[in-house]
Amino acid sequence: MSHNITSFFIGNLRKQLIVGISLITSLMMALFVWQVTQRHQADMITANTNRAIALSQNISLSASTWLASRDYSALQEIIQGLSGYPDLDYAIVLDLQGQIVAHDSTQYVGRYLHDTPTEIKLSYSEKTKGSVDVFNPIFLGKQPIGWVRIGINQNTLTDDIAQTQRDGMIYTFIAILISLLFANMTGRYLTRRLNLIQDVTNAVQAGRSDARIQMEGEDEAALLAQQINKMLDGLHVRERKIHQLAFFDQLTGLSNRAFLLEQLDAALNKAKQSKQNGAIIFLDLDFFKTLNDTLGHDIGDMLLIQVSERINGCLLHHSIAARLGGDEFVLLIEALSSDTQQASEEAQNMAKNVLQSLTQTYQLNVHEYNITASIGIALFNGATESRENLLKQADIAMYQAKKMGRNNYRVFDQHMQDELNAAADLEKQLGKAIVAEEFKLHYQCQVDAQNNIIGAEVLIRWYHPERGVIPPIQFIPIAEETGMIIEIGNWVLSQACAQLHAWQKNPKTQHLSLAVNVSAKQFFQVDFIPRVEALVNTYHIDPKHLKLELTESIFLDKLNEIIDIMNTLKKIGIRFSLDDFGTGYSSLQYLKQLPLYQLKIDQSFVRDISIDHSDKIIVKTIIAMAKALDLNVIAEGVETEEQRSMLLANGCYNYQGYLFSKPVTLEAFEQLL
Numbered sequence: 001m002s003h004n005i006t007s008f009f010i011g012n013l014r015k016q017l018i019v020g021i022s023l024i025t026s027l028m029m030a031l032f033v034w035q036v037t038q039r040h041q042a043d044m045i046t047a048n049t050n051r052a053i054a055l056s057q058n059i060s061l062s063a064s065t066w067l068a069s070r071d072y073s074a075l076q077e078i079i080q081g082l083s084g085y086p087d088l089d090y091a092i093v094l095d096l097q098g099q100i101v102a103h104d105s106t107q108y109v110g111r112y113l114h115d116t117p118t119e120i121k122l123s124y125s126e127k128t129k130g131s132v133d134v135f136n137p138i139f140l141g142k143q144p145i146g147w148v149r150i151g152i153n154q155n156t157l158t159d160d161i162a163q164t165q166r167d168g169m170i171y172t173f174i175a176i177l178i179s180l181l182f183a184n185m186t187g188r189y190l191t192r193r194l195n196l197i198q199d200v201t202n203a204v205q206a207g208r209s210d211a212r213i214q215m216e217g218e219d220e221a222a223l224l225a226q227q228i229n230k231m232l233d234g235l236h237v238r239e240r241k242i243h244q245l246a247f248f249d250q251l252t253g254l255s256n257r258a259f260l261l262e263q264l265d266a267a268l269n270k271a272k273q274s275k276q277n278g279a280i281i282f283l284d285l286d287f288f289k290t291l292n293d294t295l296g297h298d299i300g301d302m303l304l305i306q307v308s309e310r311i312n313g314c315l316l317h318h319s320i321a322a323r324l325g326g327d328e329f330v331l332l333i334e335a336l337s338s339d340t341q342q343a344s345e346e347a348q349n350m351a352k353n354v355l356q357s358l359t360q361t362y363q364l365n366v367h368e369y370n371i372t373a374s375i376g377i378a379l380f381n382g383a384t385e386s387r388e389n390l391l392k393q394a395d396i397a398m399y400q401a402k403k404m405g406r407n408n409y410r411v412f413d414q415h416m417q418d419e420l421n422a423a424a425d426l427e428k429q430l431g432k433a434i435v436a437e438e439f440k441l442h443y444q445c446q447v448d449a450q451n452n453i454i455g456a457e458v459l460i461r462w463y464h465p466e467r468g469v470i471p472p473i474q475f476i477p478i479a480e481e482t483g484m485i486i487e488i489g490n491w492v493l494s495q496a497c498a499q500l501h502a503w504q505k506n507p508k509t510q511h512l513s514l515a516v517n518v519s520a521k522q523f524f525q526v527d528f529i530p531r532v533e534a535l536v537n538t539y540h541i542d543p544k545h546l547k548l549e550l551t552e553s554i555f556l557d558k559l560n561e562i563i564d565i566m567n568t569l570k571k572i573g574i575r576f577s578l579d580d581f582g583t584g585y586s587s588l589q590y591l592k593q594l595p596l597y598q599l600k601i602d603q604s605f606v607r608d609i610s611i612d613h614s615d616k617i618i619v620k621t622i623i624a625m626a627k628a629l630d631l632n633v634i635a636e637g638v639e640t641e642e643q644r645s646m647l648l649a650n651g652c653y654n655y656q657g658y659l660f661s662k663p664v665t666l667e668a669f670e671q672l673l
Contacts, residue, residue: 025179026172033168040164048087048152049132053122055085056136056150063093063148067101068140075102076109089131089151093138096146113149120144196225249323251301252308260322260330264387267334272382277336277343281351282376282394283311285327285358286406291369299364303371306364310357314350330391336379343379344411351375351409359407372407374398379411396420427478429464434487438463441495442663445672446515446634449653453673455513457549457656458496459663460488480519489522494535499666500546501539508673513545515577520554524561529568536572543573549600551579555590563593570595577634581622592629599626601652603637610642623651 059078066074079091079102093102098113117123120137131153138146196215203211212232215225247259255263264280271278285307292300304327311321311329318334333350336343355373362369376398378390397412404410433439440463443456462470479485496514503509522528536543548569555562566576575597601622605615619635626633635647638657647655661672 021179021182025175029168029172029175033165033172036168037161037164041161044154044156044160045132048154049134052132052134052150052152053136055082055091056122056134056148059091059093059148059150060136060138063102064138064140064145067093067095067138067146072101072109076106078102079104087153087156089153090149091151092147092149094147094149096144098147101146116147200228249308252305252323254308254312254329255320255322257322257324260320260324260332261387263320263332264390267332268380268382268387270334270382271380274335275381276334276338277340277379277381279331279333279336279343279347279350280378280380280390280394281331281333281347281354282378282391282398283329283331283354283373284375284398284402286372286374286402288327288371291371295364295367295369299367302364303362303369306362307358307371310360311354314353314357316350319350330394340379340381344377347377347379348409348411351377355407355409374401374406375409376401377409377411393417423478426470426475427482430462430475430478430482430484433462433464434484434491438465439488439491440665441492441499442665443514443669444656444663445661445669446513446654446656447660449648451660453660454511454654455515455545455547456669457515457517457663458492458499460492461663480521483521485519486522486525489517489519490531492516493518493532497535497539497541497546500541504541504545509670513547513575515547515549517549517551517579520551523550523554523565524558529565532569532574533572536574544575547575547577547597549577549579552581555594559590559593563595566595591625596629596631598632598634600656601633601635603635603657606635606637606643606647606657607639609646610640616646619647619652620650627651 059082063075063078066072066078075093079093082088082091083104085091088104091102091104092100092108092113094100094113094116098116100108100111100113103109117135122137123135125133131151134148134150134152136148136150137144138148200211212229215222247256247262248254249256267278270276288300288303291303304323307329308321308323311331315321315331316333320332322330322332324330331350331354333347336346355375358373359370362371376394376396378393378397380390393412393416396416397410400410400416401408410416440461441458442461443458445453446455446457448454460472460476462472462475464470476485479488493516496516500512500514503512525531532546532548535541536546570576576595577598577600578591578594578596579600580602581599599622601619605619605622608615609619610616623633632654633652634654634656635643635652636656638644638647638655638659640659643657644655644659661669664672
């Protein structure tokens with residue numbers, strides 16, 4: 001039954017309006033009647049209280065003489081004279097001890113009351129709803145001699161309130177009838193116009209965002225219709241803005257990561273059904289940070305916008321471009337060939353077109369700028385791939401492209417993932433190797449023109465407990481990337497100083513020097529200078545026998561800081577050798593400023609010196625330049641007597657290479673002495 005009642009009202013505004021107005025009218029009238037009744041009752045109580053107080057005061061004045069003279073019969077007559085007083089419950093005269101000396105009911109005369117006030121003053125209280133109890137002291141002059149107690153009941157009050165309530169119910173019923181008639185008429189008028197509004201809202205809900213309410217007039221319904229139309233217009237605009245914010249990059253207008261992932265999910269499903277391949281092309285600009293640092297982020301943003309436009313110009317059918325953030329972009333290509341090899345070629349052609357477009361000169365305000373990009377490609381066919389793995393694979397391939405020299409692309413294959421996993425595993429084990437002291441130093445001798453050993457270069461080897469000896473080429477790049485090279489380099493430096501200390505005790509070895517490679521990260525540590533000074537002092541070594549080898553790449557930045565560090569260490573006797581000279585940032589400008597002791601000719605020039613005329617000229621030029629700058633020269637990678645002879649003939653008198661010894665353990669090196 002309750003369901004039938006509920007369904008009767010739900011969905012019918014007119015019925016709801018009738019019931020609502022009737023309920024509101026009923027509640028309002030009931031509240032009004034209640035307030036009137038309460039106010040009337042309060043007024044009656046106040047009137048009763050005032051009547052009781054006035055009556056008690058009159059009796060107090062007329063009873064004082066009779067009470068003082070103990071003429072209790074006269075007092076009783078006074079009290080009995082009140083028998084016709086309206087609503088009187090009782091009238092009592094008491095002495096100060098609380099004994100009743102006069103009472104409208106004579107059987108109580110002579111008894112005692114124990115609830116008389118403690119203070120001699122007028123007091124009253126409401127015993128029950130509308131019933132008042134008054135105590136009024138009786139004075140003879142200023143001396144209190146007794147009490148008058150008056151009680152007034154609520155009989156008349158109750159009758160008056162009941163009549164007021166009956167009148168209120170009659171008026172309430174009349175008001176409800178009137179409100180029902182009014183609500184019915186109003187409801188009929190409103191529902192016709194509101195139905196128009198409901199029709200439009202239903203249409204909007206169904207997807208017709210262009211639906212609007214057609215209603216004339218200036219009443220509330222018409223104004224409501226106008227406001228709803230304005231709201232729908234605003235919502236339509238906001239909906240487009242929200243969609244733009246949610247799924248598109250605000251700088252470039254390309255799709256953002258959220259939209260890309262949504263589309264990628266759909267593409268994977270399509271590829272699974274159609275058996276066609278697709279591809280993710282992950283693009284990262286090369287050296288974009290340099291542009292931001294030199295020309296500012298505004299110019300950087302301008303470049304990103306132009307890059308986005310060029311990427312858009314390369315898009316094919318069934319492909320989208322997205323900006324992940326910073327200088328990273330992703331192209332999603334669908335509907336490639338079902339043949340994996342052909343699909344790979346199609347994706348690579350797209351990558352080539354993008355690279356070719358991006359390498360064209362950019363006009364950034366007054367600046368002309370050229371930039372390249374590195375691209376990674378990952379293919380998919382919807383079989384087992386997840387979107388996260390696809391993006392990861394494309395990212396891995398992109399970093400392979402960067403390692404290959406940038407401005408290039410690479411297609412992901414499992415070998416890349418295996419290499420990455422192996423590198424991650426090696427990184428984990430490398431951290432343990434430092435703690436477990438699994439590193440050892442090998443020594444490759446350096447000789448003079450008479451083949452006398454004048455020192456050695458220390459080269460680190462990793463003696464893995466399971467994999468055996470791991471060469472530096474495998475773990476040094478990981479150490480550089482993770483920062484562990486600092487701890488490893490400090491250990492090598494400490495071991496070298498300890499060995500120099502040991503050699504200084506022996507006259508046969510005290511002339512030997514050790515060359516130690518120092519990485520850029522280690523060199524720029526704030527504690528590098530004090531660490532070297534502390535090692536020199538701790539092991540009491542002759543600092544001229546410690547030779548720190550720096551590669552040319554370290555001089556790409558912070559040249560003044562480098563010179564300051566080198567000069568500080570040179571003052572205590574440390575010597576510096578420039579390793580792999582001629583293969584990196586070779587510049588006479590910085591070369592003449594550096595406090596170097598030695599140039600080390602790179603083995604790439606020494607290897608073919610006997611057959612390559614260009615290498616011969618380069619080596620000869622390096623030796624001549626070193627002499628002009630008063631620098632010592634040593635050649636590395638010397639493997640044949642012919643190479644040594646040609647170096648000697650051109651003025652190079654120090655050598656290092658397999659002709660003399662490969663890198664060996666300390667014990668084997670000392671046997672060479």
